[in-house]
Amino acid sequence: MQQVQHFIGGSFQPAFNGARFEKRSPLDRTLIAQIAEGGAAEIDAAVRAARAALHGDWARLGTDKRCAMLHAVADEITRRFDDFVQAEEADTGQPHHVIAHAFVPRGAANFKVFADVVKNVPAESFQLDTPDGRGALNYALRKPKGVIGVICPWNAPLLLMTWKVGPALACGNTVIVKPSEETPLSAALLGEVMNTVGVPAGVYNVVHGFGPGSAGEALTRHEGVNAITFTGETRTGTAIMQAAAGGIRDVSFELGGKNAGLVFADADFEAAVDGIFRSAFMNTGQVCLGTERVYVERPIFERFVAALKARCEAVVYGRPQDPGANYGPLISEEHRRKVLSYYAAAVAEGATVVTGGGVPSMPGALAEGSWVQPTIWTGLPESARVVQEEIFGPCCHIRPFDTEDEVLALANANRYGLATTIWTRDLARAHRVAGAIEVGVAWVNSWFLRDLRTPFGGSKQSGIGREGGVHSLEFYTELRNVCVKL
Numbered sequence: 001m002q003q004v005q006h007f008i009g010g011s012f013q014p015a016f017n018g019a020r021f022e023k024r025s026p027l028d029r030t031l032i033a034q035i036a037e038g039g040a041a042e043i044d045a046a047v048r049a050a051r052a053a054l055h056g057d058w059a060r061l062g063t064d065k066r067c068a069m070l071h072a073v074a075d076e077i078t079r080r081f082d083d084f085v086q087a088e089e090a091d092t093g094q095p096h097h098v099i100a101h102a103f104v105p106r107g108a109a110n111f112k113v114f115a116d117v118v119k120n121v122p123a124e125s126f127q128l129d130t131p132d133g134r135g136a137l138n139y140a141l142r143k144p145k146g147v148i149g150v151i152c153p154w155n156a157p158l159l160l161m162t163w164k165v166g167p168a169l170a171c172g173n174t175v176i177v178k179p180s181e182e183t184p185l186s187a188a189l190l191g192e193v194m195n196t197v198g199v200p201a202g203v204y205n206v207v208h209g210f211g212p213g214s215a216g217e218a219l220t221r222h223e224g225v226n227a228i229t230f231t232g233e234t235r236t237g238t239a240i241m242q243a244a245a246g247g248i249r250d251v252s253f254e255l256g257g258k259n260a261g262l263v264f265a266d267a268d269f270e271a272a273v274d275g276i277f278r279s280a281f282m283n284t285g286q287v288c289l290g291t292e293r294v295y296v297e298r299p300i301f302e303r304f305v306a307a308l309k310a311r312c313e314a315v316v317y318g319r320p321q322d323p324g325a326n327y328g329p330l331i332s333e334e335h336r337r338k339v340l341s342y343y344a345a346a347v348a349e350g351a352t353v354v355t356g357g358g359v360p361s362m363p364g365a366l367a368e369g370s371w372v373q374p375t376i377w378t379g380l381p382e383s384a385r386v387v388q389e390e391i392f393g394p395c396c397h398i399r400p401f402d403t404e405d406e407v408l409a410l411a412n413a414n415r416y417g418l419a420t421t422i423w424t425r426d427l428a429r430a431h432r433v434a435g436a437i438e439v440g441v442a443w444v445n446s447w448f449l450r451d452l453r454t455p456f457g458g459s460k461q462s463g464i465g466r467e468g469g470v471h472s473l474e475f476y477t478e479l480r481n482v483c484v485k486l
C-alpha cells in the first residue's frame, strides 16, 4: 500500500497527528494509497520553511541560475515521464493517450515557458524632464510576491498544479501546494524531482488534505501567505476570497464554466464533429474548458446530432492501459452522484435523451468504478438546469439556431464566461463572433489548443485575473518603481 506524505522543507513527512485518508481508484474503487492529512500545524510548518527559503539560497541564486534550475526540473519530469503518467493514470483512471499526450507533457512545458518568459521580459523605464534640465530616470523592478498558496483541482492534476508553480518559482517566489484530495500522487512525485534537481529546501512544499476545516482553508487564512492562486469551483472561489480578505491577500482564480460550442452550417462538418466531441467528452467531460452547450445552425442540426450520437456510442470504456480504451470513469462516487443527478434532472425537465443518460454495464471489478455514459440531450429551454449549471461530466445539450445574433445571445446568456469553440469557414464571421462572446478564451476551428504565452482566464463567474506568458508576472511579482535624480 502506497503511503503518500507531506513534502515540507525538502523532506517527506507524515501527518503531525498521524491522520491519513484513503485514495481509491475511480476505475474499480480499489485502495491505491493512504495519504497524510494535513491541517493548520502542517501549513504553519510549510509557511515557515517557505519563508526561510524565500530569503535563503533561492533568493541568492539570481535569475539565470533560478531559470536554469527550472529547466532542469522540466528535464527531470521528462526523464521520469512514465512515473508521472502512472501517477496520473492511478489518480484519475483516464485513458493513457489523454494523460500521456494532453496532460503530463504540460508538466515540463509549464516550467520551461515561464523560465524563458522571466529571462526575456523587458523592464519598464521612463525619463522624466525636470526644471533644472538634468532630468530623472524611472525604472520598474519586479520583485517576488513572497510565499504563494497554490490550491488545485483534480481534473488535470499535474498540468494545473505546474501551471501555477512554474511561474511562481520562475518569479522567485516559494510555494505551498494543496493538491486535491482526489489526486495527490503527482504533486508528491514532483517533490522527489525538486530534491533530485537540488532546488533548495522549502521552495516547493506540499501539504495534503481537504478544503474547509482542513489544509486548504488553513492555507488561505495563514498570515504568512502573501497570495493565493486557486483553480476549482466558483463557489469554492467565493469561500477562498472571503478567507484571503482577512489578510488582504491577492488572489488569482480559474473557476467554473458552462462553455458554448457554436457550429455554423458552413463549417467543415467532420472537423466540427470531432472538435465538439473532444470538447464535450475528453477526460470524461471533466475539463473546465469543455463544452456543455452546443448550438448548431438549423440546416445541419439533425445531421450533426446524429453524427455526435454515433461518436458517443462508439467510445471504448476501459482501464488506461487497455488496448483501444478511450473513455474513463468520473473521478469519484461523489462526483458520479452529482453528474447522475443532472442526468435525472434533464429527464425531469423534459429533455429528449439522444444517447446515454445512465451507467454502462462494466465487467468484473470495473463494475465498482465511477462510470457514466456519454450523454446528449435536445429539446430543453435555455432556462433548464442542465443548460445553465456546470455539470463537469460527459454530457451536453444541443439546440438549433437560425441567425448569428440569436446564437450570440444564447451563448452569452450564462453566468459563466470561461471558453468557447466556434466552427465556421467564414473567417470574418469567426473573428466577429469570437469578439462578441463574453469569455476569456475563444477557439476558432479548434479546441484546447494552448499557446502558453497567451492570456488565460475566465470572465464573469469563471475567474479573476489572467495567467500565461507575461500576464503571470502581474500576479507572481510586485512592481517597485525607482526614480533616480540625474
Ligand SMILES: NC(=O)c1ccc[n+]([C@@H]2O[C@H](COP(=O)([O-])OP(=O)(O)OC[C@H]3O[C@@H](n4cnc5c(N)ncnc54)[C@H](O)[C@@H]3O)[C@@H](O)[C@H]2O)c1
Pocket: 151, 152, 153, 154, 155, 160, 178, 179, 180, 181, 209, 210, 211, 212, 215, 216, 217, 220, 231, 232, 233, 234, 236, 237, 239, 240, 253, 254, 255, 256, 257, 287, 288, 289, 390, 392, 418, 458, 462, 463
Ligand atoms: N478555470 C479553469 O482553468 C479550471 C480548470 C480546471 C478545473 N476548474 C474547475 O474546478 C472544478 C472541479 O475541481 P474540484 O471539484 O476539485 O473543485 P473544488 O472547488 O471542489 O476543489 C478544488 C480545490 O480546492 C480545495 N478546497 C475546497 N474548498 C476549499 C476551501 N474552503 N478553502 C480552501 N481550499 C478549498 C479542494 O480541496 C481542492 O484542492 C470545476 O468547477 C472546474 O470548472 C477550472
Ligand SMILES: N/C(=C/C=C/C=O)C(=O)O
Pocket: 155, 156, 160, 163, 254, 286, 287, 288, 289, 450, 456
Ligand atoms: N489552466 C489551464 C486549464 C486547463 C484545464 C484542463 O482541464 C491550461 O490549459 O493552462
